[in-house]
Amino acid sequence: MFGFLGPNGAGKTTTIGMLCTLVRPSGGAAYVAGHDIVGERDEVRRDIGLVFQDPTLDAYLTAEQNLRFHGELYGLPREAMNERIAQVLQMVDLADRKDDKVETFSGGMKPHRDHRSR
Ligand SMILES: Nc1ncnc2c1ncn2[C@@H]1O[C@H](COP(=O)(O)OP(=O)(O)OP(=O)(O)O)[C@@H](O)[C@H]1O
Ligand SMILES: [Mg+2]
Structure with a gap:
């Protein structure tokens, strides 16, 4: 189990949205199971359960x-x-x-x- 904590408005929902490929990041990079959340969106979606x-x-x-x-x-x-x-x-x-x-x-x-x- 993983807790993701931060003050109101810190960007938790936004971050999770980006990692789930529902929100497009304006900059930076992130990988889920080795897949680029922007360039390999379909692969990321196949590897996560939401x-x-x-x-x-x-x-x-x-x-x-x-x-x-x-x-x-x-x-x-x-x-x-x-x-x-x-x-x-x-x-x-x-x-x-x-x-x-x-x-x-x-x-x-x-x-x-x-x-x-x-
Ligand atoms: N990296 C970032 N840079 C600039 N603005 C950001 C960034 N991440 C999130 N925001 C903006 O900050 C605001 C709050 O973000 P978000 O809703 O993700 O926060 P939260 O941590 O989920 O807050 P809460 O605890 O109230 O649910 C939003 O308007 C979002 O667009
Ligand atoms: Mg939130």
Whole structure:
């Protein structure tokens, strides 16, 4: 676990935004897992996992449809998609709810900022 501390307005959010390639730095350089955050943005994105403060689920889609959508966004190869979706659903104990819309899920079943480890 890594704590990133500083006074209000010190630039923490900005720094994390740059390291996640969401904010373009006006100068300097930084590397994540050996990749330049400006020149190798896609490689950096592939190497990090980001949990957003707000849920990024589409409530009117099913659990499986949400995973498929994000898999497509991340460029997961078609032939790997079904297996990976099944693995993730298994991992979070939601395989039996894969065809249910996310709006029917309880808070703890959705990954968001209040998500407890399960
Ligand atoms: N390296 C920098 N040089 C100049 N301005 C910066 C730099 N980093 C951040 N800023 C500016 O400083 C302001 C505060 O930055 P930021 O929101 O990242 O701070 P923070 O540490 O997250 O603050 P808080 O603790 O209040 O959330 C923003 O307007 C941002 O654009
Ligand atoms: Mg901040």
